[in-house]
Amino acid sequence: xxxxxxxxxxxxxxxxxxxxxxxxxxxxxxxxxxxxxxxxxxxxxxxxxxxxxxxxxxxxxxxxxxxxxxxxxxxxxxxxxxxxxxxxxxxxxxxxxxxxxxxxxxxxxxxxxxxxxxxxxxxxxxxxxxxxxxxxxxxxxxxxxxxxxxxxxxxxxxxxxxxxxxxxxxxxxxxxxxxxxxxxxxxxxxxxxxxxxxxxxxxxxxxxxxxxxxxxxxxxxxxxxxxxxxxxxxxxxxxxxxxxxxxxxxxxxxxxxxxxxxxxxxxxxxxxxxxxxxxxxxxxxxxxxxxxxxxxxxxxxxxxxxxxxxxxxxxxxxxxxxxxxxxxxxxxxxxxxxxxxxxxxxxxxx
Amino acid sequence: xxxxxxxxxxxxxxxxxxxxxxxxxxxxxxxxxxxxxxxxxxxxxxxxxxxxxxxxxxxxxxxxxxxxxxxxxxxxxxxxxxxxxxxxxxxxxxxxxxxxxxxxxxxxxxxxxxxxxxxxxxxxxxxxxxxxxxxxxxxxxxxxxxxxxxxxxxxxxxxxxxxxxxxxxxxxxxxxxxxxxxxxxxxxxxxxxxxxxxxxxxxxxxxxxxxxxxxxxxxxxxxxxxxxxxxxxxxxxxxxxxxxxxxxxx
Numbered sequence: 001x002x003x004x005x006x007x008x009x010x011x012x013x014x015x016x017x018x019x020x021x022x023x024x025x026x027x028x029x030x031x032x033x034x035x036x037x038x039x040x041x042x043x044x045x046x047x048x049x050x051x052x053x054x055x056x057x058x059x060x061x062x063x064x065x066x067x068x069x070x071x072x073x074x075x076x077x078x079x080x081x082x083x084x085x086x087x088x089x090x091x092x093x094x095x096x097x098x099x100x101x102x103x104x105x106x107x108x109x110x111x112x113x114x115x116x117x118x119x120x121x122x123x124x125x126x127x128x129x130x131x132x133x134x135x136x137x138x139x140x141x142x143x144x145x146x147x148x149x150x151x152x153x154x155x156x157x158x159x160x161x162x163x164x165x166x167x168x169x170x171x172x173x174x175x176x177x178x179x180x181x182x183x184x185x186x187x188x189x190x191x192x193x194x195x196x197x198x199x200x201x202x203x204x205x206x207x208x209x210x211x212x213x214x215x216x217x218x219x220x221x222x223x224x225x226x227x228x229x230x231x232x233x234x235x236x237x238x239x240x241x242x243x244x245x246x247x248x249x250x251x252x253x254x255x256x257x258x259x260x261x262x263x264x265x266x267x268x269x270x271x272x273x274x275x276x277x278x279x280x281x282x283x284x285x286x287x288x289x290x291x292x293x294x295x296x297x298x299x300x301x302x303x304x305x306x307x308x309x310x311x312x313x314x315x316x317x318x319x320x321x322x323x324x325x326x327x328x329x330x331x332x333x334x335x336x337x338x339x340x341x342x343x344x345x346x347x348x349x350x
Numbered sequence: 351x352x353x354x355x356x357x358x359x360x361x362x363x364x365x366x367x368x369x370x371x372x373x374x375x376x377x378x379x380x381x382x383x384x385x386x387x388x389x390x391x392x393x394x395x396x397x398x399x400x401x402x403x404x405x406x407x408x409x410x411x412x413x414x415x416x417x418x419x420x421x422x423x424x425x426x427x428x429x430x431x432x433x434x435x436x437x438x439x440x441x442x443x444x445x446x447x448x449x450x451x452x453x454x455x456x457x458x459x460x461x462x463x464x465x466x467x468x469x470x471x472x473x474x475x476x477x478x479x480x481x482x483x484x485x486x487x488x489x490x491x492x493x494x495x496x497x498x499x500x501x502x503x504x505x506x507x508x509x510x511x512x513x514x515x516x517x518x519x520x521x522x523x524x525x526x527x528x529x530x531x532x533x534x535x536x537x538x539x540x541x542x543x544x545x546x547x548x549x550x551x552x553x554x555x556x557x558x559x560x561x562x563x564x565x566x567x568x569x570x571x572x573x574x575x576x577x578x579x580x581x582x583x584x585x586x587x588x589x590x591x592x593x594x595x596x597x598x599x600x
Contacts, residue, residue: 049435050428050600051600052599065435066435067435071435072433077432080428083424083426084426085363085424085426086424087364088360088363089363092359092363095359096356096359096360097429097433099352099356099359100433140429
């Protein structure tokens with residue numbers, strides 16, 4: 001368990017981390033989300049005792065990192081896969097780490113086997129690809145079989161295979177009852193990796209919620225209808241005070257439960273070819289929330305402040321799958337959202 | 351103890367220490383060779399014959415500083431502090447290891463250079479026998495290497511980058527201290543008390559034949575005083591480095 005309370009860090013005039021308080025619990029993967037420069041890495045470095053906080057403190061199982069005895073047996077961290085000497089072999093790198101925490105050398109070979117680097121253990125790390133370095137970093141993190149694990153942007157720059165591998169690896173660690181805290185600026189990645197989210201922007205806490213709950217509350221659910229009598233349907237809904245927008249051969253109905261649309265159409269005898277609930281895209285919700293993190297306070301992830309976007313649904317949120325990526329994440333299933341966030345570009349390419 | 355083992359693994363699992371060691375041995379033996387053979391060894395007093403070991407001391411300081419600065423260059427210092435959050439202990443282990451290796455390397459190179467000169471010099475001014483002050487002039491290099499290692503580790507920790515640390519460690523003894531003596535009045539008086547010049551007194555003979563009177567410095571601190579000045583400098587620098595290391599973000 002990681003407990004952060006009132007954690008702040010000031011670099012000159014910049015408040016990189018501002019009064020951050022949250023708890024990371026064992027047994028689930030907790031995502032640490034925020035745009036680049038939001039203070040994620042700085043927070044992790046303070047948790048791990050690398051940076052001294054300006055105020056507040058971070059405790060791991062009730063203790064400061066600096067006071068842990070044999071810390072690698074309690075906390076494993078992969079903050080940057082490049083924190084290795086390029087001329088040192090993978091085995092030597094892990095060997096000094098093991099020695100420093102009184103772990104047997106046999107443990108080095110075990111973790112090398114776990115991450116699949118046994119064949120290249122004697123090679124200089126400088127010759128490794130990023131994916132291999134990332135695996136070496138993971139090997140270092142699990143070396144002491146710790147209960148608490150921190151990963152900073154672990155999938156950055158990895159190929160799809162590597163991303164999948166790391167994601168499953170983190171989930172298996174959490175499933176074994178460990179505390180897993182992983183940062184990312186990719187919401188879509190977190191949506192499929194983390195069960196709980198801690199969202200920050202400009203160093204401040206924006207949200208601390210279950211991933212599903214966060215998505216439901218911060219994205220707009222809409223209903224897409226296709227019908228041969230589209231003008232009649234638009235007219236009908238308009239007369240009932242429901243806002244609709246047209247989008248290539250279909251209508252996007254805002255802010256009403258899907259049942260109500262079906263009932264109204266049925267009552268008026270309008271034929272429907274499609275009636276589908278659409279979940280707003282995660283990226284968009286993320287932009288809304290972090291775009292002006294001063295305006296949106298710690299619990300203010302209702303979207304009332306943004307004139308560009310309609311308010312969040314007052315009724316029950318749209319159907320949300322219990323697991324797996326929410327449907328709204330696929331860009332093709334949320335066409336109604338593109339006009340509302342014209343300047344947004346997806347961060348996947350980073 | 352395990353922390354010293356950690357630092358040993360780190361030091362010996364990269365290549366540059368080995369190259370530095372080869373360079374130190376080469377410098378020591380080549381100067382001894384030149385002094386021993388040149389002029390049938392008529393210049394072969396230990397103070398001259400072991401100057402190559404003094405050059406080796408500069409190279410050893412580069413090695414010791416690099417042991418710190420490369421950790422910063424590749425950010426392995428962060429991995430180190432994750433494994434061992436008590437930073438003073440890390441610095442202490444690194445310093446003890448490098449001072450220890452330095453003592454052994456300095457002593458062995460000096461002994462090697464001494465006996466090479468003895469072997470080659472046909473007509474030395476004094477018989478080259480390890481006794482009396484000659485012992486100090488030879489074995490003293492072990493102490494100087496150890497203390498120089500403390501200084502180099504401290505400077506590396508404070509500056510965190512290789513080029514700056516190496517430049518400082520080479521220019522300080524070779525240039526700054528010798529230029530200082532050019533300052534009128536103060537220079538000649540205080541110059542011999544500057545750390546590296548003072549340290550050098552520990553391997554300088556206190557009495558020489560007239561022939562070498564001009565070439566061997568005789569003013570300033572006694573050998574033991576010189577060693578203490580050198581050691582005090584190292585300790586002060588080390589304490590500052592340890593303080594800064596704990597205050598600073600890694």
